[in-house]
Amino acid sequence: MFVAVASLPTDPDGVRRAADIAGIAQVDAARLLAGTPPRVLVRATQDGARIVEALAAAGFTAFVGEVAAIQGDKDRVVARNLECASEGFVAVDGRGQRHECPAASIAAFLRGHRTMExxxxxxxxxxxxxxxxxxxxxxxxxxxxxxxxxxxxTSSREPFILVQRNDGLPGIMLYEGRLNYQCLGPALQPSRSANFTALLARLRALAAGAPVDDRITRPGFLAGLPVLSVDPADLAVFLVSEARARGC
Structure with a gap:
């Protein structure tokens, strides 16, 4: 298991305390916790529960994670087309299967990008x-x-929006380069990036109370993650989702 930190205490001695609790050098703790949280403090440990408890007592918000629990696109609906209505939308996947998503079931929009090599x-x-x-x-x-x-x-970035749901059904993954934007109708624009932005605006209008979390897109967020046996984008989604569940 690994240990991630979703929020840090404001006092300047926090990094030293985190290093002592995790049993690592202070310079390593400072490097691992730098940037936008959540950050992975300990990559592999059998003592995760104790570390999380000690971090919580020191003013941190922390949690443990298992690589096996990290979802990928096989666990999600990867949409190829959308049908929008006033009460929600329908995602159509690559096999033509339809997945209804009422506006009330939209919990959040997670923006990010996956690096394709x-x-x-x-x-x-x-x-x-x-x-x-x-x-x-x-x-x-x-x-x-x-x-x-x-x-x-060669490597390229593929922007995505993950529509997270609050009804227990799989999230809906929207990739900028894999979508048919005909659902935009008269608002359809020449560029994919412009259409992607317009699509997010339309979905936000359906679920005005659902926040947009873009921390995965911030500089250094993906680069600062440890190398695990999962795609960095899927690890990032897991970390942000767990942090959000804890109010961070």
């Missing part, structure tokens, strides 16, 4: 000087073909 093999051919070949051919051929294969990696 792709790789490809690129072959190049060039001619290089070959002195041995030049001697054998009396200077008629002085070069040879050399093929090189390199792996080219």
């Amino acid at each position: 792709t790789s490809e093999l690129v072959k190049t051919t060039e001619r290089k000087l070959d002195l041995g070949k030049a001697l054998l051919t009396s200077g008629l051929a002085i070069t040879k073909k050399v093929e090189t294969t390199l792996e080219r990696r």
